[in-house]
Amino acid sequence: QVRLQESGPGLVKPSQSLSLTCAVSDYSITSDHYWGWVRQPPGKGLEWIGSIYHSGSSYYNPSLKSRVTISVDTSKSQFSLRLSSVTAADTAVYYCARLRPTRLFDDWGQGTLVTVSS
Amino acid sequence: DIQMTQSPSILSASVGDRVTITCRASQSISSWLAWYQHKPGKAPKLLISKASSLESGVPSRFSGSGSGAEFTLTISSLQPDDFATYYCQQYKSPPWTFGQGTKVEIK
Numbered sequence: 001q002v003r004l005q006e007s008g009p010g011l012v013k014p015s016q017s018l019s020l021t022c023a024v025s026d027y028s029i030t031s032d033h034y035w036g037w038v039r040q041p042p043g044k045g046l047e048w049i050g051s052i053y054h055s056g057s058s059y060y061n062p063s064l065k066s067r068v069t070i071s072v073d074t075s076k077s078q079f080s081l082r083l084s085s086v087t088a089a090d091t092a093v094y095y096c097a098r099l100r101p102t103r104l105f106d107d108w109g110q111g112t113l114v115t116v117s118s
Numbered sequence: 119d120i121q122m123t124q125s126p127s128i129l130s131a132s133v134g135d136r137v138t139i140t141c142r143a144s145q146s147i148s149s150w151l152a153w154y155q156h157k158p159g160k161a162p163k164l165l166i167s168k169a170s171s172l173e174s175g176v177p178s179r180f181s182g183s184g185s186g187a188e189f190t191l192t193i194s195s196l197q198p199d200d201f202a203t204y205y206c207q208q209y210k211s212p213p214w215t216f217g218q219g220t221k222v223e224i225k
Contacts, residue, residue, distance in 0.1 A: 004161075044218075045205065045216055045217065045218040045219050046162070046205055046207075046216040046219075047216070048212075048213055048214040048215065048216070059212060061212075061213040062119075062213060063213070095161070095162070100167075102150070102167070102168075102209060103209040103212070103214060104152040104164065104167055104207065104209045104214075105152075105154075105162070105164065105207070106164050106167075106173075107161075107164075108161035108162050108163075109161060110159070110160065110161050111159075111161065
């Protein structure tokens, strides 16, 4: 059973960058899975942000692509999210997740709330 | 992008009720549909994949059906642990998109 744990600052100032890390344990990050990020703004639904393979191959939601970078560090068994130029609209609970080869999300972290505010 | 629309947004039901949630896609997604259960403060949980395949460990009172653009999630006899928000997700083509959610609350 894979374990996923998000970490990072809970408060980010507008126009700055949001950075989160997802630690993967009890499972090999180099297995045949993509790893991804999903967010949920308060009172709203789920939004896929982007996904990455252990090789570094990544793809993003076009709605966020210009501001998103997802990277992977296989030596530390973790992957990371960077979202630049944040605004209050980026306030959300951010989840990391494992994707099956078919691209559905079969395991999730507990999520971490990031608030964008001055 | 493929838009996913769930109905209803809120469903009030009692323990023992049979409940049905509908998910419609803006275009055909074949059977590339998943259902998730989400409780506050918890990780979302995958219930059903490929529209009707029950995940291991998920109670048999949950079932999924449909193909093309219309899908349903049915809980045959609602249990106290089932009060949660349910989301559908298409994984036919990126960007992967979710329905807006259906909150199942106690009547």
